[in-house]
Amino acid sequence: MTFAVDFENVSRHFDAVKAVDNVSLQIEEGEFFAMLGPSGSGKTTCLRLISGFDRPTSGHIKIFGETSDDLPPNRRAVNTVFQDYALFPHMNVRDNVAYGLMVKGEDKSTRLSKADEMLALVKLDAFGDRKPGQLSGGQRQRVALARALVNQPRVLLLDEPLGALDLKLREQMQEELKSLQKTLGITFVFVTHDQGEALSMADRVAVFNEGRIVQIGTPHEIYEAPRTRFVADFVGSSNVLPPELSARLGGSAKWSSLRPEAISITAPEHAKASGTVKSVRYLGSVNQITLQLDEHEISVSSPVGVALPVIGQTAGLVWKDAALHAMDDA
Amino acid sequence: MHSSQRAGLGLRLAAIAGLLFLHLPILLIFLYAFTTEDRSYQFPPPGLTLKWFGVTWGRADVWEALALSIKVASVSTLIAMVLGTLCAAAVSRARFFGREAISLLVILPIALPGIVTGISLRSAFNLADIPYSTLTIILGHATFCVVVVYNNAVARFRRLSGSMVEASMDLGANSFQTFRYIILPNIGTALMAGGMLAFALSFDEVIVTTFTAGQQATLPIWMLEELVRPRQRPVTNVVAMVVVLATFLPILGAYYLTRSGSDTAGSGK
Numbered sequence: 001m002t003f004a005v006d007f008e009n010v011s012r013h014f015d016a017v018k019a020v021d022n023v024s025l026q027i028e029e030g031e032f033f034a035m036l037g038p039s040g041s042g043k044t045t046c047l048r049l050i051s052g053f054d055r056p057t058s059g060h061i062k063i064f065g066e067t068s069d070d071l072p073p074n075r076r077a078v079n080t081v082f083q084d085y086a087l088f089p090h091m092n093v094r095d096n097v098a099y100g101l102m103v104k105g106e107d108k109s110t111r112l113s114k115a116d117e118m119l120a121l122v123k124l125d126a127f128g129d130r131k132p133g134q135l136s137g138g139q140r141q142r143v144a145l146a147r148a149l150v151n152q153p154r155v156l157l158l159d160e161p162l163g164a165l166d167l168k169l170r171e172q173m174q175e176e177l178k179s180l181q182k183t184l185g186i187t188f189v190f191v192t193h194d195q196g197e198a199l200s201m202a203d204r205v206a207v208f209n210e211g212r213i214v215q216i217g218t219p220h221e222i223y224e225a226p227r228t229r230f231v232a233d234f235v236g237s238s239n240v241l242p243p244e245l246s247a248r249l250g251g252s253a254k255w256s257s258l259r260p261e262a263i264s265i266t267a268p269e270h271a272k273a274s275g276t277v278k279s280v281r282y283l284g285s286v287n288q289i290t291l292q293l294d295e296h297e298i299s300v301s302s303p304v305g306v307a308l309p310v311i312g313q314t315a316g317l318v319w320k321d322a323a324l325h326a327m328d329d330a
Numbered sequence: 331m332h333s334s335q336r337a338g339l340g341l342r343l344a345a346i347a348g349l350l351f352l353h354l355p356i357l358l359i360f361l362y363a364f365t366t367e368d369r370s371y372q373f374p375p376p377g378l379t380l381k382w383f384g385v386t387w388g389r390a391d392v393w394e395a396l397a398l399s400i401k402v403a404s405v406s407t408l409i410a411m412v413l414g415t416l417c418a419a420a421v422s423r424a425r426f427f428g429r430e431a432i433s434l435l436v437i438l439p440i441a442l443p444g445i446v447t448g449i450s451l452r453s454a455f456n457l458a459d460i461p462y463s464t465l466t467i468i469l470g471h472a473t474f475c476v477v478v479v480y481n482n483a484v485a486r487f488r489r490l491s492g493s494m495v496e497a498s499m500d501l502g503a504n505s506f507q508t509f510r511y512i513i514l515p516n517i518g519t520a521l522m523a524g525g526m527l528a529f530a531l532s533f534d535e536v537i538v539t540t541f542t543a544g545q546q547a548t549l550p551i552w553m554l555e556e557l558v559r560p561r562q563r564p565v566t567n568v569v570a571m572v573v574v575l576a577t578f579l580p581i582l583g584a585y586y587l588t589r590s591g592s593d594t595a596g597s598g599k
Binding site: 051053072073074075079080082083084086087088089090099100102103104147148151 | 491493496497498499501504
C-alpha cells in the first residue's frame with residue numbers, strides 16, 4: 001500500500017541539535033493527521049521536510065510512493081498554509097488565490113474563475129477585490145487556505161493554522177477545517193502545540209518530544225492510553241503516579257496515569273484513597289481540587305454542582321479500575 | 331500649556347538663521363545667473379537679463395559636459411541597481427561566513443573620503459593598465475552608487491516577510507517567477523529611491539571624477555574649470571541652476587517613494 005507521506009528513518013540535524021531524530025511515520029491518504037508537541041520538539045521541521053523547504057540529513061521521505069529527496073518545493077504535490085499566512089500584500093485577494101495557477105501558465109479567465117470558486121468555498125466570495133491588509137485575521141487565514149487548495153494538492157500542510165486566532169474563531173475554524181477536509185477528501189497534515197486542537201480535529205495524532213515521536217494513535221488512544229509520562233502530562237495534564245503509589249492504589253507497579261476527571265470526591269470511609277484538601281479552584285465548567293496524598297499531589301476535576309470539600313479536611317477519592325492506566329515508560 | 335505647542339522666539343530665530351545660512355548662497359547663485367555683468371560677481375548686480383540662458387544654450391562644451399554627466403550617472407546607477415540589489419538579497423536572505431564583513435565592506439566607500447577612493451582607484455587603473463576614459467569614471471561612480479542602492483534595498487528586504495518567498499515557491503513558482511511577481515513589486519519603490527539618490531550623487535560628483543577622468547569633463551568638472559576663466563561667468567550660474575534642479579527632483583522623488591514604504595511589504599500579518 002502506498003502512503004500519502006512516508007518517513008523512513010528521517011533525521012534532520014542542525015550541527016549538534018537533533019531537530020528530527022530518526023523518525024519513521026506513515027500518513028494514509030485522506031487522513032487528517034496532527035503533529036502535536038511543545039515548541040522545539042521537531043514537528044515544524046517535519047512539516048518543512050514534507051514541503052521541501054528543508055532536506056533530511058539522513059533517511060528518505062516518500063510522497064505517494066515517490067521519493068522526494070531531490071524535488072524542490074515548487075514541484076511537490078503538496079501545498080502549505082503558513083503560520084503567518086504569508087499573503088502577498090501587493091495583490092488583491094483574488095490574485096493571491098490565483099497565484100499558483102498563474103505561475104503554472106493557466107489563462108487569466110480560467111484562473112480567476114477557479115479562484116472565485118475557491119473563495120466561495122471558504123465563504124469569502126465578496127472579498128476578491130480587497131487587499132490582504134484590509135482583512136481580519138480569520139479572513140486572511142481563509143484566503144491562505146483557498147490559495148493553497150486552488151492548486152488541488154494531494155496533501156495540504158498546515159503550520160499552526162489557528163495559532164493567531166482568538167478562542168471563539170478558533171473553535172469555529174476547527175469545525176470548518178474538519179468539514180472541508182471531509183468534503184475534499186485530501187490528506188491534511190497539521191502542526192500544533194494545542195492538544196485540544198489535535199484531539200478534536202485529527203483522525204490520528206503523532207506526539208513529538210525532543211525530535212522523536214513518542215506515540216502515534218487516534219485521539220482516543222492518545223488520551224486514554226498514554227504510552228509515556230510525557231504524553232500523559234502533555235496531553236490533558238494527567239496525574240502521573242510513580243510505581244509504588246500506583247501499586248498501593250490497586251494498579252500495577254509501573255508509572256501510571258489517572259485523569260483528573262476520572263476521579264470523584266466521596267466520603268473517606270467508602271474511598272479507594274484519601275487525602276487532605278489543599279486547594280479548590282473554580283474554572284467555570286469544573287472545579288479543580290488539589291489533594292495531598294502523603295508526598296504526592298493529586299488533582300481532581302469535579303463537575304460544578306457537586307458538593308465541594310473543605311480545604312484542610314480529609315476527602316476520599318474513587319475511580320473506576322480501568323481509569324488507572326499503567327504506562328510502558330520507566 | 332502653549333510653550334509645548336510653539337517653539338520659543340529664540341529657537342524660531344535660530345531656525346530661520348540656520349535655514350538662511352544653508353540656502354542663501356544657493357539663491358545668490360541663482361541671482362547671478364541673471365546679472366548683466368560677466369567678469370566679476372559684484373553685489374548688487376548692475377542689471378538683470380535673460381541673455382545668459384541663450385548663450386548657455388548655444389555653447390557646445392556645455393552640451394558635451396551635460397551629455398557625459400547624464401551618461402555616467404545613468405550607467406553607474408544601472409550597475410549599482412543590479413549589484414546593490416543582488417548584494418542586499420544575499421546579505422538579508424542567506425547566512426554565511428563573513429556576512430557582516432561584506433555588509434561593512436559594501437558601505438565603506440561612502441564612509442571613506444572621496445579623495446581616498448579616487449587615489450586608490452587611480453592607482454588600481456594604473457596597475458591594470460586601463461586607460462582613463464568614460465568607463466573609468468563610471469566605475470569610480472559605481473563604487474558609491476552601489477552603497478546607496480544597497481542601503482535602500484537591504485532595509486526593504488529585511489521587512490519582506492521571509493515566508494512570502496517560501497509561499498511563492500510552495501505555490502509552484504520558480505526562482506525567476508518569485509523574483510518577478512513577489513520580490514520586485516515589494517522592493518520596487520526602494521530600488522527606485524536608491525537609484526534616484528545614486529543618480530543625484532553621481533551627477534554632481536567632483537573628487538572621484540577628477541582622479542578617474544581622462545580628458546573628458548563631466549558637468550561639475552566643467553564648472554570648476556569655467557570658474558577660473560573670467561569670461562561669460564554667468565553661464566556657470568545657469569548651469570549650476572540646472573544641476574541643482576536636476577539633483578533636487580530625484581531626491582524629492584526618492585523621499586516620497588520611501589516615505590510610505592512601511593505599509594508596502596511584510597505587513598501582511
